[in-house]
Structure formats: C-alpha cells, structure tokens
Amino acid sequence: MLKELSDNTVVPDAPTEWSSERSAELYGINSWGAGYFNLSEQGEAQVNVDFGDQQVVVSIMDIVLGMRARGLHMPAVLRIRNLLDHRIKVLNESFALAIAQGGYTNAYRGVFPIKVNQQCHVIEEIADYGRHYHHGFEAGSKAELIIALSQLRDHGSLIICNGYKDAEFIDLGLYARQMGINCFFVLESVTELPLLLERSRALNVEPLIGVRIKNSVVVDGHWAQDSGDRSIFGMSTDSLISIVDDLRNAGMLHCLQLLHCHLGSQIPNIRNVRSGVLDACRFYAGLVQEGAPMGYLDLGGGLAVDYEGARTNSTHSMNYHLHEYCTNIVESICETLDPLEIPHPVIVTESGSRHGRLFLHAAVQHTRRARQQTRPHSRYAAR
Numbered sequence: 001m002l003k004e005l006s007d008n009t010v011v012p013d014a015p016t017e018w019s020s021e022r023s024a025e026l027y028g029i030n031s032w033g034a035g036y037f038n039l040s041e042q043g044e045a046q047v048n049v050d051f052g053d054q055q056v057v058v059s060i061m062d063i064v065l066g067m068r069a070r071g072l073h074m075p076a077v078l079r080i081r082n083l084l085d086h087r088i089k090v091l092n093e094s095f096a097l098a099i100a101q102g103g104y105t106n107a108y109r110g111v112f113p114i115k116v117n118q119q120c121h122v123i124e125e126i127a128d129y130g131r132h133y134h135h136g137f138e139a140g141s142k143a144e145l146i147i148a149l150s151q152l153r154d155h156g157s158l159i160i161c162n163g164y165k166d167a168e169f170i171d172l173g174l175y176a177r178q179m180g181i182n183c184f185f186v187l188e189s190v191t192e193l194p195l196l197l198e199r200s201r202a203l204n205v206e207p208l209i210g211v212r213i214k215n216s217v218v219v220d221g222h223w224a225q226d227s228g229d230r231s232i233f234g235m236s237t238d239s240l241i242s243i244v245d246d247l248r249n250a251g252m253l254h255c256l257q258l259l260h261c262h263l264g265s266q267i268p269n270i271r272n273v274r275s276g277v278l279d280a281c282r283f284y285a286g287l288v289q290e291g292a293p294m295g296y297l298d299l300g301g302g303l304a305v306d307y308e309g310a311r312t313n314s315t316h317s318m319n320y321h322l323h324e325y326c327t328n329i330v331e332s333i334c335e336t337l338d339p340l341e342i343p344h345p346v347i348v349t350e351s352g353s354r355h356g357r358l359f360l361h362a363a364v365q366h367t368r369r370a371r372q373q374t375r376p377h378s379r380y381a382a383r
C-alpha cells in the first residue's frame, strides 16, 4: 500500500500488523533456507539440525546469548557441523537413489574440493562424517594433497589431484598409492605426462591417471564467458590422443582410468548439466575404445545453490532439485554408454559450494574456545 504525504511525495504505508510469516516472506527465508532455517513465532531465526533420528530446532539468538555469556564477541561466523553432515548425506543418498532407480550398475564417490573451504574443522568434519559414504577430497595443490592425506579416514574414498604438479607433489601422490590410497593424478596438459612417468619409474610405483578434457558445452550463469571452447582448463582432442599414444608407447595405458571435466561453478540450468555429461561421455567412450580401462567419470563441481530461492535459471539461482541433478547425470551416462555396451563408470563429483558456502549470513564467532566449553547448545554450535 502507498500513501501520499502533505508535500505530495508517495511513500509505502507502514504495515499495521507485523507477523513472523511476513518477515519470513520479506527475507525469503523459506526459499533460500533449504529447510535448515526458519523463523519462530517470536520472530527469532531458528536453525533445524538433523540429530540422529530427530530434527532439533535451535534459536540462533539463544546461541548468540550463550556465546555472549562466555565472553565471546560479534561479529562472528557460525558453523553448524550437523548441517555440513546433512549436506554430505543428502548428496550421497540422492545419488544412491538415482542409481537404484536408473538401474545403474556402479557407485557414486563424491570428493570435496579443499580450495572451497580449507578451514581445519570443516575438512575434519567432512573426513569424519564423509567416510560413511566414502566421500574423499579434491586437491588442487601440494599443500592440499598434504591436507587430504592427513585427514582421509577411509581407503574406499578417492583423492583427486588437479592443478600444477611438480616432482614433490607427484612423489607424495605415488607414496599414497603405495599405501593403498586411491589417489588420482589428473593431467591437464600433455606437458605433465613426462614428469609423471619419470617419477613413477624412479619410485617404481604405478600411478592412477586421469585426464581433464575441455567440455564444449557453454553454460548459463556466471561462467558463460569462460566455458566451452573458451575455457583455459582441460585438453583438446589432439592433446588427448597424444596422451593416449604416449601412455601406450610407455606400456602404461592401463593406468588411465579417469576422465575429468568441470563445466563451471553454480550452473543454474539443468539442461547444461545434461549436455555437459553427454559430451563428457562421448570422450569417455572414445578412451575406452582406444583401449584405456577407465572406470571413473569425474564431473567436477557445478551443482548450484539457490541463493535467491527463485528456482529459475538466473545466475544466482537454479532450476532443478538435487534429485533431478543426480537423475540427469545417471540417465545421460546410461543413454550414451549403454548402446556402446560400455560398463557404467563410478560417478565422481567435486561439489564444494553446496557444502561450504550455504551457511553464510549468520554472524556468530567461531572459536575453538567456544567448542571446548560444555554448554547445552555447544553441541549444535560453533565447531
């Protein structure tokens, strides 16, 4: 409603009745909160956490008051480990459901890209909770590989090494291989192969090798200008052929087991996801036909967060649900590989934003000290 003032200016009328529903609507909390956040009748922001079989509702104001009572000051970031656990759980279970429904004959193995959030307590939590689902790590540097190796709790999980690799980085990954860890070196260009082969011979350890391809799909959203053929990451078909030839000549084509691509982050449109998977599968099939054993298809990140809660394909939103994302991936792989009678690969995704960045707006200080205090709410708060 608008009202006119005496000087003829028109201003919105002040709402006569306030209610927490009106606030929830105004701030769109039910749209972006993904069921984790809502408002109480008193108008306090609440967080719903999964606690075993129950849902526990905690008032954020109570947490703030508890922290103040312990002498902690604002501003601060509140990190709720149960929500992080829940994100890993739903991602893994959604893939498990899509796999079961689609008659897919292999598994899902997620990896968390350490670059998205390198904080120790986040990585520890992912390693700890993720091991139930064999959720591993993606390492984009030597330092991140050290983190991944020190935290990985389960040998069924994967470590995917992307990025520039020097001899030390490679040696570290080869030692991990020797210890029985599924550590993949993803080659981003032909120039990386000679050093990998040299270190492998020197240490007498065979590497698990992946190749990163340049996906030709141009995605909607933020990365539109840098996707498809314009992407600076990944190999062209020529380079891929040259890697296959070099590996064959070195008698190591059997080490090539993974294909990786990353369409871009925050992909708002499910049609892009589908086209990207179809494109990746064509490369995958080509590598199998060249004689590489393959077995793993790593689709990178891209799973979006609906920051606006609008459910559209605009940059900060997404026009799909998690289950649709998983189903589209499973269906696209089957659609391409089944007619060629190529066995279904392990599906890998490197989703990070969905775990690492949703819980952003809350402002409560995290400290180790807070975690060590034993107050009733500290189980849910500040880890």
Ligand SMILES: Cc1ncc(COP(=O)(O)O)c(C=O)c1O
Binding pocket: 113, 116, 138, 162, 262, 264, 265, 266, 300, 301, 302, 303, 350, 351, 352, 353, 354
């Ligand atoms: C290779 C790779 N994998 C995964 C990710 C994380 O993707 P997302 O932010 O969409 O979860 C990124 C992000 O930059 C990336 O470059």
